């Protein structure tokens with residue numbers, strides 16, 4: 001589907017909302033925050049006519065914006081689904097393509113929910129991305145008692161070939177391997193001591209990429225990981241190990257095309273210090289290997305932030321602003337996905353509960369699907385991003 005068509009689809013949606021008095025139809029535009037202007041003030045000052053969706057703003061720069069979504073929410077909450085289609089150009093299933101969801105038993109695949117999401121994406125002209133083929137978490141219970149050194153390669157081959165073939169030709173990208181690095185495990189190569197590593201050795205990563213490439217020669221194949229963002233000894237070690245892995249894969253001809261940076265950000269405190277030049281030089285080193293970079297799971301953990309909602313929202317927005325301004329200055333960054341779209345459905349409410357019991361507010365839309373300061377921070381970052389080369393990836 002052409003870009004023009006995608007834009008007009010969203011403008012129809014926006015137009016319908018305008019008729020309902022919710023928002024006003026749009027032109028692409030820019031706004032700037034002066035120093036000392038809080039995000040909440042900026043939000044109030046922003047002319048309504050500038051409120052084009054995030055997907056359209058990103059698209060204008062040759063970038064992709066989208067989010068993780070779940071079958072349960074997109075199939076049952078029409079207002080949420082409409083907001084998703086309005087804001088996003090790409091959908092990634094939050095859990096439905098993980099082993100736990102796809103593999104009820106060692107000899108069975110259940111694609112029902114993943115297929116529903118693939119059809120939702122197709123019906124609404126959203127790109128679709130796959131998460132994830134190999135991860136040490138999100139595994140079915142039977143895995144531990146069934147998979148061993150003797151049969152591990154067969155399981156890996158069957159899983160990747162079956163799952164990737166099913167969506168071949170329609171997948172934008174696959175997170176082939178997720179979170180394979182953990183310098184804390186003490187190995188010289190920085191790899192995490194997962195079951196796959198134990199059974200197959202470090203070349204399981206190369207094998208996974210080769211199988212994925214054979215099953216879908218078109219999809220962008222991604223290595224995805226977290227903890228690559230901040231200026232701490234731990235994250236520096238993770239960046240070093242990631243570069244080492246990417247260099248090794250590239251030098252041995254593994255069909256890898258991009259690094260996925262999860263970017264679950266954590267605002268506040270020394271332990272989360274943000275160093276613009278270190279992050280930029282890491283991104284540049286990845287780009288110099290000939291790889292694209294996708295920001296795959298962006299959100300801002302707010303569990304340490306004040307209870308006051310407007311204060312908290314401003315700080316979360318500031319984290320989005322700082323981070324996106326930095327990463328979008330690297331031309332190899334071609335897509336940004338948030339891990340969810342609305343605060344009503346975020347993994348952080350249960351995964352990182354706040355002490356005051358208040359719901360987490362990590363995403364661009366609030367629980368009522370209204371735009372938060374974080375939305376405006378993202379909009380501004382997209383508006384100010386350098387134009388990406390065409391064709392878009």
Ligand code: XIL
Pocket residue numbers: 094095178262297347
């Ligand atoms: C999370 C989901 O959001 C949760 O719903 C699920 O219970 C656990 O997994 N990094 C990843 C994602 O790569 O797959 C994780 O998603 C969040 C952290």
